[in-house]
Amino acid sequence: xxxxxxxxxxxxxxxxxxxxxxxxxxxxxxxxxxxxxxxxxxxxxxxxxxxxxxxxxxxxxxxxxxxxxxxxxxxxxxxxxxxxxxxxxxxxxxxxxxxxxxxxxxxxxxxxxxxxxxxxxxxxxxxxxxxxxxxxxxxxxxxxxxxxxxxxxxxxxxxxxxxxxxxxxxxxxxxxxxxxxxxxxxxxxxxxxxxxxxxxxxxxxxxxxxxxxxxxxxxxxxxxxxxxxxxxxxxxxxxxxxxxxxxxxxxxxxxxxxxxxxxxxxxxxxxxxxxxxxxxxxxxxxxxxxxxxxxxxxxxxxxxxxxxxxxxxxxxxxxxxxxxxxxxxxxxxxxxxxxxxxxxxxxxxxxxxxxxxxxxxxxxxxxxxxxxxxxxxxxxxxxxxxxxxxxxxxxxxxxxxxxxxxxxxxxxxxxxxxxxxxxxxxxxxxxxxxxxxxxxxxxxxxxxxxxxxxxxxxxxxxxxxxxxxxxxxxxxxxxxxxxxxxxxxxxxxxxxxxxxxxxxxxxxxxxxxxxxxxxxxxxxxxxxxxxxxxxxxxxxxxxxxxxxxxxxxxxxxxxxxxxxxxxxxxxxxxxxxxxxxxxxxxxxxxxxxxxxxxxxxxxxxxxxxxxxxxxxxxxxxxxxxxxxxxxxxxxxxxxxxxxxxxxxxxxxxxxxxxxxxxxxxxxxxxxxxxxxxxxxxxxxxxxxxxxxxxxxxxxxxxxxxxxxxxxxxxxxxxxxxxxxxxxxxxxxxxxxxxxxxxxxxx
Numbered sequence: 001x002x003x004x005x006x007x008x009x010x011x012x013x014x015x016x017x018x019x020x021x022x023x024x025x026x027x028x029x030x031x032x033x034x035x036x037x038x039x040x041x042x043x044x045x046x047x048x049x050x051x052x053x054x055x056x057x058x059x060x061x062x063x064x065x066x067x068x069x070x071x072x073x074x075x076x077x078x079x080x081x082x083x084x085x086x087x088x089x090x091x092x093x094x095x096x097x098x099x100x101x102x103x104x105x106x107x108x109x110x111x112x113x114x115x116x117x118x119x120x121x122x123x124x125x126x127x128x129x130x131x132x133x134x135x136x137x138x139x140x141x142x143x144x145x146x147x148x149x150x151x152x153x154x155x156x157x158x159x160x161x162x163x164x165x166x167x168x169x170x171x172x173x174x175x176x177x178x179x180x181x182x183x184x185x186x187x188x189x190x191x192x193x194x195x196x197x198x199x200x201x202x203x204x205x206x207x208x209x210x211x212x213x214x215x216x217x218x219x220x221x222x223x224x225x226x227x228x229x230x231x232x233x234x235x236x237x238x239x240x241x242x243x244x245x246x247x248x249x250x251x252x253x254x255x256x257x258x259x260x261x262x263x264x265x266x267x268x269x270x271x272x273x274x275x276x277x278x279x280x281x282x283x284x285x286x287x288x289x290x291x292x293x294x295x296x297x298x299x300x301x302x303x304x305x306x307x308x309x310x311x312x313x314x315x316x317x318x319x320x321x322x323x324x325x326x327x328x329x330x331x332x333x334x335x336x337x338x339x340x341x342x343x344x345x346x347x348x349x350x351x352x353x354x355x356x357x358x359x360x361x362x363x364x365x366x367x368x369x370x371x372x373x374x375x376x377x378x379x380x381x382x383x384x385x386x387x388x389x390x391x392x393x394x395x396x397x398x399x400x401x402x403x404x405x406x407x408x409x410x411x412x413x414x415x416x417x418x419x420x421x422x423x424x425x426x427x428x429x430x431x432x433x434x435x436x437x438x439x440x441x442x443x444x445x446x447x448x449x450x451x452x453x454x455x456x457x458x459x460x461x462x463x464x465x466x467x468x469x470x471x472x473x474x475x476x477x478x479x480x481x482x483x484x485x486x487x488x489x490x491x492x493x494x495x496x497x498x499x500x501x502x503x504x505x506x507x508x509x510x511x512x513x514x515x516x517x518x519x520x521x522x523x524x525x526x527x528x529x530x531x532x533x534x535x536x537x538x539x540x541x542x543x544x545x546x547x548x549x550x551x552x553x554x555x556x557x558x559x560x561x562x563x564x565x566x567x568x569x570x571x572x573x574x575x576x577x578x579x580x581x582x583x584x585x586x587x588x589x590x591x592x593x594x595x596x597x598x599x600x601x602x603x604x605x606x607x608x609x610x611x612x613x614x615x616x617x618x619x620x621x622x623x624x625x626x627x628x629x630x631x632x633x634x635x636x637x638x639x640x641x642x643x644x645x646x647x648x649x650x651x652x653x654x655x656x657x658x659x660x661x662x663x664x665x666x667x668x669x670x671x672x673x674x675x676x677x678x679x680x681x682x683x684x685x686x687x688x689x690x691x692x693x694x695x696x697x698x699x700x701x702x703x704x705x706x707x708x709x710x711x712x713x714x715x716x717x718x719x720x721x722x723x724x725x726x727x728x729x730x731x732x733x734x735x736x737x738x739x740x741x742x743x744x745x746x
Contacts (some may be wrong), residue, residue, distance in 0.1 A: 031346040039181055041090050042155065043704055045173035053701040056525070057084045073110070075162050080113055082160030085170065088119045089702045089721045090153035092146045094581075098126055098177035100142040100155070106133035107167040113157040114142045116175070119154030120678055126153075133168070146177075151702065151719055174330025175531045183708040188654045188663060190265055192250075193598070194271040196649035196662030197231040198280035200746065201256045203641045207264045207271055208598050208650055209234055209248040209256075217266060219250040224261030225275075230254070234266070240597030241607065243652035243712040247597025260686075274647065281644070281743040282379065286386060287369065288737035289365070292401045293388045294686045295673075295730060297326060297408075297440065298342035305387045309683040312673070315351070315440020317342060322443045325353075328428055334451040339419060341428050341449070344408025348729040349670040351440050352429025352509035355412055356403050357731050359459035360552045364622075364734035365402040366463075366470050368741050371565060375629065377745040395474045398741075403478070406467050409460050410485050414452055414492075422492030423452035424460045424477070426501050429509030436720060437675030437682055445508065451503040454493050458520035461489040462558070465527035483531065490524060497521075504550060512552070519543045519556040526559045530569045541574070545581050547588045549602070549620050551612075551730055557585075561626055579630055586627030589620045590639045598651045598713065599642035607696075609712045611724050614657045614693030617643055620734035625742045637746060644743060647690070647736070651712040658736065660687030670723040677720045685728055691718070692727045699724035 043053055047069045051668035054069060056062035060083045062071035073083050092098075100114055110133045116126040127144030143352055146153075159168060175369040191210035199205040211217055216233040223229050232246035250264055258278060264271040267572030294301060294310050303311035318324035325342040344353045345361070372380025378387065384392045390400035398615035412425045430445035446640075464486030471479040514520075530538035541563075543556035560578040567575035592603035601620040602613060610616060621643035628636035649664065657660030660670070667684040668677045669692075674685040696712040698704050701723035707715050716725045 003456050004317075014227060029638065031108060037264050039176055039178050041153075041175045041177065041182075041705070042173055044702055045102075045175075047171060053349070054085060054091075056086070056089070057082065057601060059083060060085065065169075065224040068169045068171040070167055073162055073168050075165045077160040077162070080158045080160045081156075083156050083162070084156050084160070086119075086156035087701070088154050089705060089719075090155055090175065090404075091151050091705055092116075092118075092126065092148060092153040093178045094146060094149040096178050097143060097145050098175060100127070101139065101177050102173040103137050103139045103171045104131065104133055104157075105135055105137040105169050108164060109134055110159065110166050110722045111161060111169070112157045112168060114140070115158055116142075116144060116146075116155075117154055117156075118150055118152050120152045124148045129208065137169075137171070139172070151240045151706065152721075168621075182705060186714075188652070188714070190269050190271060190654060192266050192269045192271040193263055193652075193654045194274050195648050196272045196274055196643040196656045196664065197284070197658075198275035200212055200644075200743070201258055201276055201278050201281060201708050203253075203746070204638045205251070205253045205276070206254065206599070206642065206645070206650075207250045207252075208237075209250055209266050209269075209479045210245045211248050211266065211347060212246050213248070217248060219252075220265045221252050221255060222263050222270075222508055222610055223259055223266060224357050229257065229262075237597045238654070242600075242603070242609075242711065243597060244711040244714075245597055245652060249597075256413075266406075272654070275628065277743060281740050284302075284599060284658070284688060285380070285737060285740040285744045287660065287686070288399060288658075288690070288733055289386055289398060289688075289738050290388075291686055291688050291733045292345055292361075292365075292404070292730065293386070295345045295403055296399070297344050297346050297351070302389070303659070305389060306686070307583060308491060310674075310686055312439055313441040315346075316443065317441075323446060325428065325447060326448050328447055330425075330449045331451070335418070335449070337415070337416075339415075339425075339449060340426075341408060341411045343411070344405050345730050346440065346673070349360055349436075349672060349723055350429065350509055351434070351438075351443060351672060351728045352427060353408060354427040354429075354510065354512045355409060355424055355456035356426070356459050356514060357552045357729065358511050359409060359456075359463040359649070360555070361730040361734040362405040362409065363466055364738050365398050365559070366730070367561075367565070368738045369398045370466075371401075371626075371629065372741060372745065374565070375745065377741075380741045380745055399470060399474065402467075403471075406463065409463060410481065412449075412456070413460060413485055413489065420452050420492070420496065420499075422457070422488040423454075423496060423499065424438045424456040424489060425449045426451060426453040427509060427512060432508045432559060434672060435672075436672050437679055438672045440673065452496075452499060453514070454497055454499045455501055455514040455520050457489045457493040457496075457499075461486045461493065461524035462520070462527040462555075465524070466562075467690060469527075469531040485527060486524075486531075489553055490528060492523070493521070514553050519554060519559075523555045523558045523562075527564045529718045530566050532560055537651050538571075538574075538727065545578075545585050545623070547585055549623070551616070551617055551619065557623065561623070564626060564630060582628045583621060583630060586624045586636060589624050590635060593642060598646055599639075600651070600713075601639065601643050601648045604712075607712055609694040609696045609715060611695045611697070611699060612648060612692045612727075612729065612732055613695060614690055615729070615732035615735050617646060617693070618690070618732070618739050621739045622742075624734060625739065629742065640739060641746070644739065652711065653694075654714055655706050655716065655718070657691040659685045659689040659691075666718045666726065668690035668718045668720045668726065670720055670727040675720060688733070689728050689734045691716075692725055692729070692732065695724045
């Protein structure tokens with residue numbers, strides 16, 4: 001199967017970007033209303049309410065005061081860049097002029113340098129001008145022509161080396177220039193969009209074609225030698241609301257000859273190449289699961305298992321420059337003890353570890369095992385399948401990998417005889433954000449435990465109960481530990497049902513706020529009852545699956561999925577009702593998938609795609625796959641396979657969201673560890689890494705700069721700083737691994 005990588009589509013103007021230093025002097029202007037070129041490139045240059053996305057260097061604290069961004073500039077630094085205020089990820093176009101205007105003042109006569117350059121190597125400069133400041137605000141203009149084409153432009157004000165400290169204030173910062181409007185110039189390649197990796201010989205094989213015709217048009221399937229092996233007419237799907245495309249469907253499901261390098265042609269347009277094979281998804285299943293070994297914390301990642309490119313020293317094990325996770329204190333004011341919380345998986349683009357996200361990811365791996373075992377799939381529940389240190393130990397590899405996270409989850413429980421004993425700390429992460437890239441063993445930040453939460457406690461109760469159930473046949477002592485921790489957590493949560501994780505605590509790591517925990521109570525009670533049969537849990541089982549799906553925050557659906565998976569462990573009426581609800585929701589997801597031009601089982605009611613939309617698609621596919629297990633209806637199986645088509649390139653972007661799978665595959669995901677885009681010595685994320693996918697809220701500066709006006713299904717960019725569309729996360733990869741394992745067993 002194909003594993004070729006190619007750069008994803010970027011604004012076409014960026015292919016011509018270039019930069020040049022400009023020697024025109026900075027000039028003070030008396031008219032602040034001087035007309036500006038049409039395309040504004042700075043975000044939040046007026047500082048009316050907030051500072052974001054501007055930042056300042058560590059020794060130059062800054063804040064918005066009276067509608068201006070003001071910074072305390074220290075004296076005695078060495079280099080001019082030792083004191084900076086800056087905004088990153090400004091798109092620059094080659095050979096295009098740029099004009100900066102701004103108003104500035106200083107508490108004493110001082111100098112700043114206005115600099116437009118690349119924020120990454122080789123730091124090519126468009127302009128670098130010394131600006132003489134006085135206590136009276138003045139408006140300045142600086143111009144330059146860019147030599148470089150890049151999304152990583154940085155506008156900064158640099159004032160290091162000052163003889164005396166002073167306060168610098170900025171306002172009305174505007175940078176205009178470039179030939180292409182914000183959000184314009186993007187190319188998605190061919191209008192013929194197929195699964196860029198491979199189709200199962202016995203499964204559905206369809207492509208989506210962007211074509212304005214209101215009538216069917218002819219298509220041809222070509223083999224790797226350019227011979228037509230099948231032909232037909234498209235079916236007109238019609239206008240697709242989420243993408244804005246008029247879409248046709250080409251169905252070549254009847255063709256079943258295995259091979260590589262197939263392409264689908266409509267007129268002069270050709271899809272990216274793909275394969276057809278009896279078992280294309282075993283490799284994806286292994287790679288999606290292997291992601292977790294590469295994301296392990298507290299252990300060396302060895303070349304023998306991960307490959308030389310991904311080998312690295314153990315992170316956060318108490319070796320300089322950081323104190324590691326072996327003796328982590330609480331944030332001041334939350335507790336007076338420290339815990340050894342080493343191990344687990346790094347959650348996402350940062351190097352925090354979060355109980356609510358980690359428990360869902362561990363649950364999905366254990367659920368995949370439980371499902372595979374029930375269905376007689378030895379590949380999904382076998383030993384020796386993954387390249388991990390624990391393989392060939394007599395335990396299914398997917399359980400070995402899930403245990404790495406479970407051990408961490410157990411360590412986050414508040415010890416006995418402490419206040420809030422039995423509750424679980426919500427998360428552990430750095431005190432402040434680290435730069436991209438920062439390898440875990442090079443992290444200089446102190447790390448802290450954050451306060452316990454009811455949501456985290458119930459997540460441990462749920463995952464711990466499941467752990468006890470699946471490990472009972474392999475390690476009774478570990479199973480007993482999991483069950484003790486789960487029941488202890490359950491009773492602690494009953495005692496403290498309203499310790500809610502707030503949305504405000506997000507410096508240095510994600511907030512993972514959760515202010516509704518009725519769903520976690522139901523999920524935890526379900527898992528505990530399934531494992532123990534203790535009927536006292538039954539009265540707490542009241543959550544229901546819905547077309548809202550499930551996520552780390554909203555776990556209602558996990559109640560019904562567990563009951564439907566294990567009907568013999570629950571009262572018959574409860575099992576029958578769960579089965580009916582799961583299949584009804586699956587039916588709705590299948591309808592959503594079929595009514596779109598691109599086969600996505602995620603169709604938001606409000607038309608907006610959320611952060612992590614690709615995982616929403618994968619999680620909805622889990623529900624559809626569960627309906628298949630319950631009914632063995634082929635329509636569910638086919639819908640799951642078409643969901644993989646969407647993730648692997650049959651979408652409005654013509655983009656595979658899975659690294660290493662497809663000609664136009666995501667490979668610049670937001671992560672501090674695998675940051676090849678910023679440092680050629682580092683690798684791209686490993687094969688099988690799932691990108692977050694379109695997020696129409698545009699929640700990061702890269703998205704805001706490059707995607708304004710995007711149709712919801714196209715609000716994505718394969719750029720490392722685009723964290724709201726292009727992050728990696730353990731619960732996204734666990735969903736992909738679950739679905740790929742299901743597909744591999746078909």
